[in-house]
Amino acid sequence: MEAFHYRQHRLLAEDVALADIAERFGTPTWVYSKAAIASAFDEFAGAAAGRRVLVCYALKANSNLAIIDLLARRGAGFDIVSGGELERVLAAGGDASRIVFSGVGKSRTEMQRALEIGVRCFNVESESELRRLDEVAGALGRRAPVSLRVNPDVDAGTHPYISTGLRENKFGIAHEEALRVYRLAASLPNLDVLGIDCHIGSQITTIEPFLAALDKVLELVDSLAAAGIALKHLDLGGGLGIRYDDETPPSRAALLQAVFERLDRHPRGREFEVLFEFGRSIVGNAGVLLTRVEYLKTNADRHFAIVDAAMNDLMRPSLYEAWHDVLPVDASAPREAAAWDVVGPVCESGDWLARGRRLAIGEGDLLAIMSAGAYGMAMSSNYNTRPRGAEVLVSGDKAVLVRERERVEDLFAHERRLPDPLAG
Numbered sequence: 001m002e003a004f005h006y007r008q009h010r011l012l013a014e015d016v017a018l019a020d021i022a023e024r025f026g027t028p029t030w031v032y033s034k035a036a037i038a039s040a041f042d043e044f045a046g047a048a049a050g051r052r053v054l055v056c057y058a059l060k061a062n063s064n065l066a067i068i069d070l071l072a073r074r075g076a077g078f079d080i081v082s083g084g085e086l087e088r089v090l091a092a093g094g095d096a097s098r099i100v101f102s103g104v105g106k107s108r109t110e111m112q113r114a115l116e117i118g119v120r121c122f123n124v125e126s127e128s129e130l131r132r133l134d135e136v137a138g139a140l141g142r143r144a145p146v147s148l149r150v151n152p153d154v155d156a157g158t159h160p161y162i163s164t165g166l167r168e169n170k171f172g173i174a175h176e177e178a179l180r181v182y183r184l185a186a187s188l189p190n191l192d193v194l195g196i197d198c199h200i201g202s203q204i205t206t207i208e209p210f211l212a213a214l215d216k217v218l219e220l221v222d223s224l225a226a227a228g229i230a231l232k233h234l235d236l237g238g239g240l241g242i243r244y245d246d247e248t249p250p251s252r253a254a255l256l257q258a259v260f261e262r263l264d265r266h267p268r269g270r271e272f273e274v275l276f277e278f279g280r281s282i283v284g285n286a287g288v289l290l291t292r293v294e295y296l297k298t299n300a301d302r303h304f305a306i307v308d309a310a311m312n313d314l315m316r317p318s319l320y321e322a323w324h325d326v327l328p329v330d331a332s333a334p335r336e337a338a339a340w341d342v343v344g345p346v347c348e349s350g351d352w353l354a355r356g357r358r359l360a361i362g363e364g365d366l367l368a369i370m371s372a373g374a375y376g377m378a379m380s381s382n383y384n385t386r387p388r389g390a391e392v393l394v395s396g397d398k399a400v401l402v403r404e405r406e407r408v409e410d411l412f413a414h415e416r417r418l419p420d421p422l423a424g
């Protein structure tokens with residue numbers, strides 16, 4: 001059964017009516033389905049059965065502690081990109097030895113902390129970072145486990161803002177440079193070269209780019225072996241897309257099977273442990289943003305439904321012109337359907353969540369902005385001093401608060417009025 005579905009015209013999350021959640025917790029509120037998150041992760045884990053595979057959940061997609069906890073209990077590893085995300089994994093009970101640390105700009109402090117707690121691997125993205133990591137590890141008297149993130153120059157066919165595997169992107173080490181940088185890594189005294197890493201982009205809806213990147217990775221693995229550098233793992237990144245509108249991404253199992261088939265054709269393909277860093281495909285369709293219509297407003301040109309969620313809550317539409325389906329929470333009352341622009345209260349013309357949607361809605365109605373589990377709350381801000389919404393996790397007929405709604409006073413709690421010397 002779909003996690004979000006209608007029963008007698010009422011939209012439910014599992015067995016809980018979204019209208020009841022709005023009543024209990026207010027709006028805007030993010031609602032996640034535990035079963036949907038668990039089954040997405042389990043589909044990856046099931047497809048990997050019989051192989052040495054670690055699916056590392058990319059925290060950046062949604063870093064709520066309850067979600068980390070849920071995935072940690074199912075055996076997930078974690079892909080992090082900051083010291084903050086590292087602390088979240090630990091606070092949620094995740095295991096340091098299952099963390100891979102990605103990102104182009106790791107600070108010394110972040111490196112120290114990650115070495116102290118013993119992360120699984122650093123995905124290093126530049127020569128300077130490699131040298132710094134060696135130095136930081138040496139000062140601590142430790143060895144740093146490393147992979148180099150290589151940039152395979154593969155077009156993943158995604159929105160230009162989220163492609164990462166092209167030569168022009170800031171990510172990774174150019175494919176042609178990789179052998180030289182690996183030699184450097186192998187020569188530095190405080191590093192252990194463990195693997196190779198590659199992540200080509202996000203919301204990828206076909207299998208081909210993953211296989212093209214894997215081929216480039218395997219070519220490198222062979223050149224490295226010839227140079228006497230033997231790797232233990234391949235980290236193939238994340239990036240599998242989901243259905244927002246009419247996309248038809250491969251299933252999680254189909255992607256993993258295609259990858260394993262390709263690996264099996266390589267003479268040493270079975271020797272490597274395989275890591276993945278999936279984010280969106282685990283949580284994206286497991287969450288919605290629940291919002292209430294404040295006002296309807298029609299001018300000569302457009303119909304606007306002004307809702308209580310905005311671009312500060314879900315910025316994907318304004319940032320990428322991303323499509324999110326919009327569903328009425330109560331689909332029973334027939335009203336004349338018009339084409340509505342669903343917009344928020346923020347003072348920006350770019351503040352919209354959906355445009356030109358045929359919806360039958362009235363003031364006070366509840367709407368669900370669908371497929372909002374990934375890069376929703378995680379990318380939200382407090383622009384216009386808007387407290388961010390609550391987060392609720394549903395399991396069966398239970399709904400629990402997993403993040404309280406912010407209060408306005410929280411938002412300026414760390415600010416100061418003019419201190420004395422400047423007050424005059």
Ligand SMILES: Cc1ncc(COP(=O)(O)O)c(C=O)c1O
Nearest residue numbers: 058102202238239277278279280
């Ligand atoms: C290094 C890295 N790993 C994993 C991910 C997760 O990607 P996705 O949510 O598309 O699976 C990202 C984001 O694109 C990333 O930058």
Ligand SMILES: N[C@@H](CCCC[NH3+])C(=O)O
Nearest residue numbers: 060162202203316374375
């Ligand atoms: N934040 C983006 C994806 C970027 C993925 C992070 N590398 C989105 O909402 O689609």
